[in-house]
Amino acid sequence: MRTAPTILHLDMDAFFAAAEQAAKPSLRGKPVIVGGLGPRGVVATASYEARRFGVHSAMPMAQARRLAPNAACLVPRFSLYRSVSEQVMELLGRLSPLVEPLSLDEAFVDLEAGGAAHDAPSARETGERLRADIRAVTGLTGSVGLAGSKMIAKIASEQAKPDGLVLIDPGTERDLLGPLPVRTLPGVGPATGEHLRRAGMTTVADLAEAGEDELVRLLGRAHGASLFRMALGHDDRPVVAERDAKSVSVEDTFDVDLHDRVRVRLEVDRLAERCVRRLRGSGHSGRTIVLKVRRYDFSTLTRSETLRGPTDDPAVVREAAGRLLESVDTTGGVRLLGVGVTGLADYTQEDLFAQAAAEAEAEAEAAAGAESEEGAPTVPEGAASETGEPQRPEPARPDPAERRWAAGQDVRHATYGPGWVQGSGVGRVTVRFEEPWSAPGRVRTFRVDDEDLEAADPLPLVRPAGRTEPPPAMGGGGSGQVGPASIPETVPDRRPG
Template sequence: MRSAPTILHLDMDAFFAAAEQAAKPSLRGKPVVVGGLGPRGVVSTASYEARRFGVHSAMPMAQARRLAPNAAYLVPRFALYRAISEQVMELLGRLSPLVEPLSLDEAFVDLEAGGSAHDTASAREAGERLRRDIRAVTGLTASVGLAGSKMLAKIGSEQAKPDGLVLMEPGTERELLAPMSVRTLPGVGPATGEHLRRAGMTTIADLAEAGEDELVRLLGKSHGASIFRMAVGHDDRPVVSEREAKSVSVEDTFDVDLHDRVRVRTEVNRIADRCVERLRASGHSGRTVVLKVRRYDFSTLTRSETLRGPTDDPGVVREAAGRLLEAVDTTGGVRLLGVGVTGLADYTQEDLFAQAAEAQAALPEPEPESESDPVGAMAAGSGPSADSRPPAPGPESVAEAVEGAPAERRFPSGHDVRHAEYGPGWVQGSGLRRVTVRFEEPTSEPGRVRTFWVDDPDLELSDPLPLVPGADVVPGADPVPGADPVPGPGRFPAPGTDQSSLPATRPKSRFASPSDSDADRSGGSGSGSGRL
């Protein structure tokens, strides 16, 4: 524990939702929910306006829609969030060389190491200056906690929300912690909290009074001792500038359970390729491949295979994941698939590039029903190569492909577009081959709504615009999210939408025809049904 509150914890306020509100003037002050919009999607972030209805992160999206039916529901735009996060982390780096990022919107900073603070007054000034700088650079608000330990600094930032600063003076820890719920402490989740409640402990003061021996008896030696130390305010963990990655993984939840074994294998291949992309982006290779399968009954199985050495070769990872899949019964249906790589290293063992071929040669020959039988080939573990296999029709497909017809363009709800005549805007909804766009910019007044055909050549997806004038333009916007399909007819009742803003006469043929029988049902404005 330090004698001065020189550990800072920063947490951006409702980050994803706040970024969307800053980018979309028509959504400011209104409930906004960001997350997966499919039947099995979950809430990533809810604005404070949406939280008043009971919506919170990790909630099933279907439940959120019941609680706040008139909120704007948007697909995440990670290119924008990453760009803002980089701006925030740069500001933190000016305070100290010791910055420990926890996520895109959260980090610890050791102010003492950077000479930014040495006592209470200088720590408070550094925290307030940081909040002012973040607002000036990004247009967003952040909450700051200052204390002599990481645990207390994080508790302080939570108490400061939204848009505040809480400083915990060293020496007052026990007094400040005493009335708080036991769930406030890191490591006390629902199960542990209920166990403690049954033992008569509901506040942190109860834990401190019970003593270490009693907590060890209830929770075990390691967990009980750790909880007791935190309850009396002890936390000596240092701020670490680089957190070593232990694993890299990717997983997808499907709107409809997968039953076709070939489709399941195809999805495993696709997810394995994405996992390797992340692995390479982190500058690592890995030795152990892990497959995760959640079945129709919510039972979750994991299987792993350790290779002879670390690799970042997609073929090797695909083949290993395919072999693991053969040991899993998927006949009842699969709702989630994941592929991960653990045992990370910063080098690759060269002879592993031939490992997939060697493993395949060791397998018994399959006995397909015919020369063209794909099931036998897949079951034997041989899948198509990364270069030759066609794109999977998985969760990123938007609609059933029509033979001989071009794929329909996708316009996810909330994403940026630009029209040759009307300029920049964002997608409020899409369905029945129509796209509803609100034309506005971060610095403009709330804009007008117009509806176009999905194949309008003048309408294109675009990069996000900077939230603050003069800021760098966001480089390389995310590709259209390939998570879930955008379904056919839907309603798009976004807050702030004024259908009267649609022009009485729509010029040319770029707009969806108002004479179509279901134009009113699908072409209206709103939050859309694009999915993550």
């Protein structure tokens, strides 16, 4: 345990929702919910305005809509979130070489290792400077906790929310922890929490008073002893700069249960391809292929197959996942599918059969491409990027009548410039034209097949240096123009049905 609060924990405030509010001036100060928009969608993040209505992460989107009917419900834009996260992690890297990212919006930093702080005053100064730098670079806010251990620093950042800083002096940990619920401690989930409650332990102080022997009797040697140490405020875990990934996986929940076996197999193949892209992106290969199937009755089955050696070959992963699917009964319907790879390694064990199959597949694709040079290439129905945004084939465009626009999606119009989809349905798409650094923009409605409207990449949250001209959306006229007085206060969901 350290004698100075030189471990920093940063947690960005309502990260996804805050990024959307920063990108969309018309949503600032209003309830925003980010997550899946389908009938089975789940909330990823809710803004603090939406949380006042009881909305929280992991809640079904349908329930969130009922609690906050006037909230803007938006599809996640992970490309934007990753970009902002990289900016934040770069700022943390300037403080210390020991930065341990936990997710896109959360990380530990060892300030002592970087010489950024050695006592409480210097740690507080560093934390305040970090918060100011994050706001200047990204326009967002983050909460900072400072303490002598990772566990206490994380608890401190929770107490600092939103947009604050809390420093816990080493030696005061037990006073802080005593009245807190047992679920505050790492490793105490719903099941363990209920087990402890039945034993009469509801606060951290209760755990400390019970003693190590009692906790070992209730929870087992390893868990009981670890929990007793944490109840006393002891946590000597170091900040680890690089954490080895244990697995890579992707999964999709379907709006309607899948009953067609052929469709299920196609979805498994698609997930296998996505999983391999992530696997290669992380610089790994894997030895064990895992298939996850959640059926109509919410029963979840997991099947796995271990290969002779690690691979990052999409054909090998696809075929293994297909074999695993053959052992699963999907007669009643499938609501979720997932494909993962575990047993990760930094090298691959070449499989001659898979290599031959891949070469044959490449030759077939080349031949198909040569045959279709005179016509437009085709794209599988429902093709999409990993962020959930529509994916346009190159060089040909999809049939305009088939174009779908998701609420929150970035777009650009040839006349009105950049904007975002406010809603769509019955052959129309409504777009609000604004930029992160502009005033709330105007709303215009187009046909979904309008050739002047295209999907676009997210704009930076902070105005680029030298950019001073007003955005195109704020000027001009044209049909469908809506005056400032007509800008709605909330974002209606105009999806069909």
